[in-house]
Amino acid sequence: MDDDAATEILAATHRALCDRGYADVTLEDIAAEAETSKGLIHYYYDDKETLFAEFLDYLYDRYTERIESVEGEAPRERLVGLFETVLADGEGTAGEQLRTAMLAVNAQAPYDDAIRTRLERFDEFLLERVESIVADGVAAGAFDDDVEPAVAAEFIVTAISGAHTRRATVDRSSDRLAETMTRYAERHLVADGPTEVPG
Amino acid sequence: MDDDAATEILAATHRALCDRGYADVTLEDIAAEAETSKGLIHYYYDDKETLFAEFLDYLYDRYTERIESVEGEAPRERLVGLFETVLADGEGTAGEQLRTAMLAVNAQAPYDDAIRTRLERFDEFLLERVESIVADGVAAGAFDDDVEPAVAAEFIVTAISGAHTRRATVDRSSDRLAETMTRYAERHLVADGPTEVPG
Secondary structure, eight states: OOHHHHHHHHHHHHHHHHHHOTTTOOHHHHHHHTTSOHHHHHHHOSSHHHHHHHHHHHHHHHHHHHHHTOOOSSHHHHHHHHHHHHHOOSTTOHHHHHHHHHHHHHTTGGGOHHHHHHHHHHHHHHHHHHHHHHHHHHHTTSBOTTOOHHHHHHHHHHHHHHHHHHHHHHOOOHHHHHHHHHHHHHHHTBTTOSOOOOO | OOHHHHHHHHHHHHHHHHHHOTTTOOHHHHHHHHTSOHHHHHHHOSSHHHHHHHHHHHHHHHHHHHHHTOOOSSHHHHHHHHHHHHHOOSTTOHHHHHHHHHHHHHTTGGGOHHHHHHHHHHHHHHHHHHHHHHHHHHHTTSBOTTOOHHHHHHHHHHHHHHHHHHHHHHOOOHHHHHHHHHHHHHHHTBTTOSOOOOO
16 A cells, blocks of 8 residues: 555545535545545445544554653643643644644434544543653642542543644634633632742 | 424424434435424425534524523522533433534534534623623622633633533533533632532
8 A cells, every 4th residue: 555645645635624524525626635546445445434433543653742741850841831822822823723624523423333432532631641640740749639630630631632622713823722721720729829930 | 484394394304304414414314303204394494414414403493492592690500500400411302403413414514604604603692691700790790700701701601612522423422511511610719619519
């Protein structure tokens, strides 16, 4: 299998989905975007459902790589860095594309097991990541003893999910939300109360 | 115009959308659900886009009625009551149907001005409602002086939006979230710290 061609089709799927949305995008659109033929798409992917499932795996790899690349030694730096990474805003950024693409496939989740299973992987990845940062912070004494990592993670992941939904549907900037989330973390998780985050 | 027939078409749109999702639902499906003809749907609504715009206005009226019916004298009771109303969970409830339906149309928002404008009305309604409750609470001394109503409302509405998205896409219960939100409000807004909310 020619990996480059298959990957280019997935990248083209991303662009076509951002332009048109899941309901309106066709294999013809994706073929045009990839400058290839519908036949070649069918050669790699049996149908639109298979293509979209593969597309979500492709996005998942990029997404987890970006999140794992967040740097910082201290738990609070890692948490703030994570907020900045997943809430990064602006027209045409990777974050904006991801949100729009996710939103497009989100709508299919209640009706499509393959899509739902994959969206659950995104959700679980972020949940585990946040929970582990918060647990590290509690263990290190950087976050309050009475913070329950699982509960805090659930709340944070829910707010991030809402930020993506609201950014894509009602055009609310998530930049502002990144600030609010940071303030929430500074005020409500950090053991010694509100202070400035370094750099 | 026969209001009953037009309203029955909107109710049928809701059911068809919950069953199939926006991408797959057709005017034929809606006609079958309403036990009427596609011709009659076209008589009331020019096309699928017009029908969906009217459908969102219909949902908006039901949604705002439900939120306005939340009782309670004190700001904290009103806030907790609002969380319970918008996060009410369970298969087949009005809340669950609303979420699924909203999710279906959310995906169209980036590509359709009429839909986006209407979703903005939902968002602004909830934002103003929460901000006004929080502002009342601060003014009455029930919430902390240093709570900024607009910032708290933005955070709360974002978390609610995320709860709806996660409930519909990855099947995370929002019952649990209602508890977490209440705990957030109790812990972080209420002036005298964590206490029990009157039943």
